[in-house]
Amino acid sequence: MTTLQEWLNKKYPTLKAKKRVESINIGEVNREREKQGVTELLEGGELDLSKYIKVEYIYLDMDMNEPSLKTPLTKLILGEKKNLESFYCRNNQISSLDLSGSLALTESVDFSGNPITSLKLPPGWKEMVWEEIRDSIEPQILGLERLIDTSDLDDWAENYDESKVGDVEHHKFLGKKAGTFTYLDCTALNNLGNKVIARKLIILWRLLTDENDQLYGKEIYEKEMNELAEGFQMRDKMNELDKDFYEMSLGRREVREQQQEAVNKVLSGDAELLSRLQGLSCLTPEYKLIISLQSQNKILEAEKASAYNDFSTEYAKSIEDFYRNQGTNIVGNYQEHIGYFRKLKEQIKAKDQQIQELERKVSQLEINQLQTEAKIVENSPLRKD
Known part of the structure; x- marks a missing residue:
């Protein structure tokens, strides 16, 4: 029985020939063999592609419904692949995979269905791919990313x-x-x-x-x-x-x-x-804080309104008492109400100061957010001077 490795070695016998290969696709291999009148599938087993240094595309999926190999791959050696952008090797029996030398890999990577126990990924690959996936997810609503904590x-x-x-x-x-x-x-x-x-x-x-x-x-x-x-x-x-x-x-x-x-x-x-949005755990910390501050502000406004109402009520009561108690202890009643009014006035002033401080914090949060976004744009590699 012929293995995929043996077939590739025969088709590309020299190092020079191997260096010219840009694509290794098991589907194309099988079609080429069919044109030659060979319908029997190749064996999988071990495959060493380390000498195919300029390859850009590798497709070695083991289709479960329509097998592309007679037996699955059990070992795959890639070596350094500076040009490799797409790599597919699903449903084989590979337990160890080293992609660390494939620095050009994009999100076109899938080796699911393998019993992987040892894996080396290219530096920066997972960060790049995750950001692309995260930022492309629908629905695409401008500004929504500023609200969501990921x-x-x-x-x-x-x-x-x-x-x-x-x-x-x-x-x-x-x-x-x-x-x-x-x-x-x-x-x-x-x-x-x-x-x-x-x-x-x-x-x-x-x-x-x-x-x-x-x-x-x-x-x-x-x-x-x-x-x-x-x-x-x-x-x-x-x-x-x-x-x-x-x-x-x-x-x-x-x-x-x-x-x-x-x-x-x-x-x-x-x-x-x-x-x-109050109480949502998936909000960004900035917007959790803004909502909390606005909630506190709402409470203070209500307390301030209540203090004003108490002030008006006591003022009306003091006037009524003044006329009712003429000839009795007018001075004492007057001083008592004046003291209470001063206390209410101080409470209202304190509430105003608290409200102003909360509004200042909300404003500062918004300024910080804009400064952060400006720095991101300034440092972006896509920015043109």
Whole structure:
């Protein structure tokens, strides 16, 4: 029986020939053999591609329904692949994989279905791929990313511990109901993206649902979204559920405009919409603080109004008492009421100072946010001087 390694060695016998190869595709190999009248599939086993240093595309998937190899690959040596951009090697029997020399790899990487126990990823690859996946997730509403806290997801993906490969418990972060993830690849990172879409939809649902309606559906909707986020590749299901909800309430064509308008208002400090987001764990720390400060401000305003009301009531009472008690201890009553008025006035002044301080903190938070965004733009490699 002929192995894939033997077939490649025969087709590319010299180092010079191997250096010219840009694509290794098992589908193309099988089609070429069929043209030569050979229908028997090649054996898998061990495969060393370290001398194919200029290859850009590798496709070695073992299709379970229509096998591309007679037996799966059990070992794969890649070596340094500076030009390799796409790598597919699903459903084989590879336990150790070293991609550290493949510095040009994009998100076109999938080696799911292998019993990987040892994995080396290219430097910076997981950060780059996760950011692309996270930032491209629908719905794409301008400014929504400023409200959503993904720091827990970012930290897990970007600081992924390769020594945890094979640890099922560690990989449940990718989805408790998503099956058995044991290592990090594009499939795993895409599944982590379920949690981003859940957070987006929960925030948008709250913004477009008034507080009365939230009382009836908030817990059910948010629980269902978070549970779906723990499943395997549930993005389409989550979008469909969200679509059905808004078609019943707004009409699909209006949804994006309504969502964008609501986000714009929140970013502009709309107090009523901000209050709808109170208590959400997936909000950024900045907006949690802004909502908390605005809530405190609302309480102080109410206390201030109450103090004014007490002042007016006591003033009216003092006038009434003044005329009722003429000829008795007028001076004593007057001094007692004046003392109380002064106390109320001091309370009102203190409330005003607290309100001004809260407003200053909210304003400073907004300034800090703008400065942070300006630095990001200034330091961006895409910025042109």
